[in-house]
Amino acid sequence: MATEILMPALSPTMEEGTLAKWLIKEGDTVSSGDILAEIETDKATMEFEAVDEGVVGKILVAEGTSGVKVNTAIAVLIEEGESADSIASSATPAPAEPEPSEATQTPVAAPVQARVIEEELPEGTTYKTQTVREALRDAMSEEMRSDETVYLMGEEVAEYQGAYKVSQGMLDEFGSKRVIDTPITEHGFTGIAVGAAFGGLRPIVEFMTFNFAMQAIDQIINSAAKTLYMSGGQMGAPMVFRGPNGAAARVGAQHSQDYAAWYAHIPGLKVVQPYSAADAKGLLKSAIRDPNPVIFLENEILYGQSFEVPDMDDYTVPIGKARIWQEGDDITLVSFGIGMKYALEAAEILGAEGISVEVIDLRSIRPLDTETIINSVMKTNRCVTIEEGFPVCSIGNHISSVLMQEAFDYLDAPVINCTGKDVPMPYAANLEKLALVTTDEVVSAAKSVLYR
């Protein structure tokens, strides 16, 4: 009886990986606990152990293959004496693409071609494809090369190479004086970093996730954000607090919260949450140079996604400036961070139905580029906001209030806020999906404000 060995999921967000190396060959006998292969995920290279016993009948995926989907059969174990010849290359097919949503099946008008807005960059600028993770690392490394007072501290940033591999290679380049592993004591090391900022350094504090920063939120708000004001301008905290924020996948209520609205509430903090790799790089460089404390919210699911990043010596993005991702005339979708994924998917669906959608990526939450939002709504007269955070006192609530006060006469419909649901994040896969904002919800909100 042949047993298939399947590509394992080695992290909560892993969907595919690289089969870096087989440590067995066909014909070998393996028993439970033997190391079969090395598998490289976007976070780490890990050893993969056998669970079942048997003889390696066939290796289905050659070493060095990348993009191997989780649950694909990568090898087959047979029993002693059994022949391997009967095994066809019966690799389990990759999971089917999700059913297209109803909206795409019933177009109502001629599709609208999205008018994607390119950034204004020097002529001849070339681009390179990079993941958000790589872009973040490059931003930190470039700034650390040019300013000796910039250093990185946090849990597992050095020898482990970053819990999410963001700081990979930085210990080698900068040494343990500037890339510092801390004990698991967020409150304490955050306070130490604030003191170091008072004392003339420019710390980058990595939180393994922003969920853990709640242990340290007193130091972030009471010490880092308020000191410039309380000292009458004498001293402040030029520093960056960064790390993944919001839901990852299947990690439950305590590890799946979006803190954008929490920090956006605080005068003295700047808050940014990039979506693309280019913005991640450009904004992180600006954040490190900023003389104020900057909350830099990343997203675990976006870390591995690739974007085109301008290949320039010093690419920065100003804090406080939104980006119009695509131009449109009928409705404005405003989002940030991973919310942009839903906004862009919805825009595509709506575009196919003949609705011209303008998509704004806020990039910065505080200061908020209200001018760009207002100008857009004055043109489209309709607005839907999209974010993964909780609905009460959300960023969308604030934008709605701004629009009501500043663009009331231009609104042809109430602003709708698409948010995560008002529940702690459930673990069950089906409930988790329901708890997050969905593309369908954005599409239906957009149609509702368009009265379609």
Place this chain on the structure above:
Amino acid sequence: MAKKKSTANVSKDELLSFYKEMLLIRRFEEKAGQLYGMGLIGGFCHLYIGQEAVVVGLEAAAEEGDKRVTSYRDHGHMLACGMEPNGVMAELTGREGGYSKGKGGSMHMFSKEKHFYGGHGIVGAQVPIGAGLAFADKYLGNGRVTFAYFGDGAANQGQVYETFNMAALWDLPVVFVIENNQYAMGTAQQRSTSSPEIYERGKAFGIPGEAVDGMDVLAVKAAGEKAVGHCRSGKGPYILEVKTYRYRGHSMSDPAKYRTREEVQKMRDEKDPIDHVRDMLITGKHASEDELKAIDKDIKKIVNESAEFAKESPEPAVEELWTDIYAEVV
């Protein structure tokens, strides 16, 4: 606490300067209490009366460029490190001439020039900040030492022990000064703190510590020199538990139900740090009663002038509401 006070070799000049500095703090605090009663100082106001020998002794052990950070009971620390009485008092009254332009108040004052990093209103928060200042100094290799002051109440905060761990791990040049005035607000040490010797709590982290009589400025200075020497030589942090006593309430609205009037009076009569130095000056024939009276008079003058300045200084311009929230990006 040591039974007998130090009478070690000490110069006349040093004794006189201790006397003046401690007296300045006491008179300043008495005046602040008075201005509070008159409604000129608002909110919370925590007086340092009784604890003067702690900061004066430790400042005598500091070098130019060394840093200090403390809690909300901070007026004494500011005066001891050379900040101007006028600027401190005007901050207490919330005026433009205050160190924070009136925007910080009693609990939140700073002086970059004097390396005074606050003035922190959250109990214990200044401890990691102090270690962070030391972290920066070590990183920059400038040979400076930081004094991180906190009370016996703050000594029970979790972040203090997180900080002890990292300060020891990274050999940070920080002196943790526990000003044990025996009461965490109104809770006596034995009712809030499991072990009586707080300085021994560094043992678990390999941080040396000692207790010192905080009513004896000479003992404090000697212990401070030892602690600073340890830190400056690269051996890492040091803990000083300075046993002291606060004569006044925790803040201005303290009902004083948690201790007897006799207890306070006994401390004043038997342990007062200023009387101690005064006695040494007189018995050592370093100063006459008349000379000391003249000093008292000078100090009263400085304090009265600071009160006048704090009353005369205008309230901050309304535009100040909106300044110093963000530093400008250069």
